[in-house]
Amino acid sequence: LILFSLLLYTLLSLKLVKEERYRNDTDKANLKSAKYIFTRNSAIILCTFFILLFVVFYIYDDDGGDHFIAIFQTLVAFATTYIIISKSKFFEKSWVADKYETLSNAADEVTFKEIETFVDNNLFYTNTQASLKNLATQLAIHPNQISKTINSDFGSNFNHYINSKRIDLAKERLVDPQFSHLTIEAIGETVGFKSKSAFYNAFKKISGISPSKFAKSISPKL
Structure with a gap:
């Protein structure tokens, strides 16, 4: 037997x-x-x-x-x-089941390029109400699926991804003559930040300097 x-x-x-x-x-x-x-x-x-x-x-x-x-x-x-x-x-540091393990099959996946295209073409990140849930609704994809894709391809979470795009746009507007009539706080609002402190904190975290120092370092070179 x-x-x-x-x-x-x-x-x-x-x-x-x-x-x-x-x-x-x-x-x-x-x-x-x-x-x-x-x-x-x-x-x-x-x-x-x-x-x-x-x-x-x-x-x-x-x-x-x-x-x-x-x-x-x-x-x-x-x-x-x-x-x-x-x-x-x-x-592991966290032995709780990975939240991504419950995702649906490959047919429901979304690529990072698709996320990038939608976010950039619609200036999604400039909306102060931009959120993972909001983006998931518009793309008709599970929020965890989008989070997983951004973490995998961008190397960071959704909030850092969105703030990075906001900061890139803010850098352009801080030295753009068309926005010279706006204060730094106002420019922060135009790129999607709800408050001055949120804008300053994100800008310094991503760029290493404050928005005002960045503007001063660039202006003489223009």
């Missing part, structure tokens, strides 16, 4: 590996998926164990070779335990 079950699991694992390879023939990168690797390794281990059993039974007439089987099983158990522990979120 033990040999039969090992053979059955081996054949099933090999069948899954074969199906996965056939399914991904046109996209070799997908063969590196975690599910494929796990199934492939399982098939290799089961085949090795199956061969080991026959070798031991063939060479040893009594139970003298059982320690080889026990050693192999122990190594597999330790390796499995190590993989489970190393992949566990219990040892």
